[in-house]
Amino acid sequence: MIAGKALVHALALAPLVWLGWRVWGVLGGGNIDALGAEPVVAIEHELGIGALRLLLITLAITPLRQLSGWTAPLRFRRMLGLYAFVYASLHFAAWLALDLLGDLSQVATEIARRPYITVGFLAWLLLVPLAVTSTLGWMRRLGRNWGRLHRLVYLIAALAVLHFWWIVKSDWREPALYAGLLALLLGWRIWKALARRRAAVR
Numbered sequence: 001m002i003a004g005k006a007l008v009h010a011l012a013l014a015p016l017v018w019l020g021w022r023v024w025g026v027l028g029g030g031n032i033d034a035l036g037a038e039p040v041v042a043i044e045h046e047l048g049i050g051a052l053r054l055l056l057i058t059l060a061i062t063p064l065r066q067l068s069g070w071t072a073p074l075r076f077r078r079m080l081g082l083y084a085f086v087y088a089s090l091h092f093a094a095w096l097a098l099d100l101l102g103d104l105s106q107v108a109t110e111i112a113r114r115p116y117i118t119v120g121f122l123a124w125l126l127l128v129p130l131a132v133t134s135t136l137g138w139m140r141r142l143g144r145n146w147g148r149l150h151r152l153v154y155l156i157a158a159l160a161v162l163h164f165w166w167i168v169k170s171d172w173r174e175p176a177l178y179a180g181l182l183a184l185l186l187g188w189r190i191w192k193a194l195a196r197r198r199a200a201v202r
């Protein structure tokens with residue numbers, strides 16, 4: 001269990017460490033091309049993609065368990081969900097610091113003016129209560145409502161895919177891939193729910 005947690009921590013942090021290393025290279029002048037021609041776009045993109053990938057991995061754990069019977073990944077689902085929140089928060093912080101130069105007065109204006117930012121901000125905002133209530137104490141306090149609240153992750157993942165799709169201007173293959181994966185994961189859940197309902201009626 002400890003080794004498994006250490007591995008999940010290492011895998012979840014690896015993209016962040018790699019990004020930090022390249023930022024250090026650019027700032028230190030050791031490798032000024034490490035982040036490409038548009039460093040700010042690269043930083044925001046990689047943090048956002050990190051959040052989206054972790055969300056989809058989190059959503060894939062239940063179908064994986066139902067198909068294979070492998071239960072071990074369930075132990076790491078909340079951890080992965082929290083990492084998705086960390087990446088999403090860093091994505092938001094990078095946008096605030098690098099695009100808006102820390103000007104908080106511009107946040108509301110930009111959210112209202114640009115629909116793709118509205119959608120992305122809403123996805124991050126909905127992640128906040130899920131991160132706050134991810135502890136065992138909150139699970140006990142909320143009871144059945146904990147599960148109902150955390151079903152928001154389906155909406156959050158859809159908003160995250162839409163946010164990414166909206167940003168991309170020409171090559172839609174990558175957002176289409178994430179949209180397809182999300183459709184598959186949500187479609188599986190709908191199919192299982194319908195199967196349970198049919199079984200209950202018989």
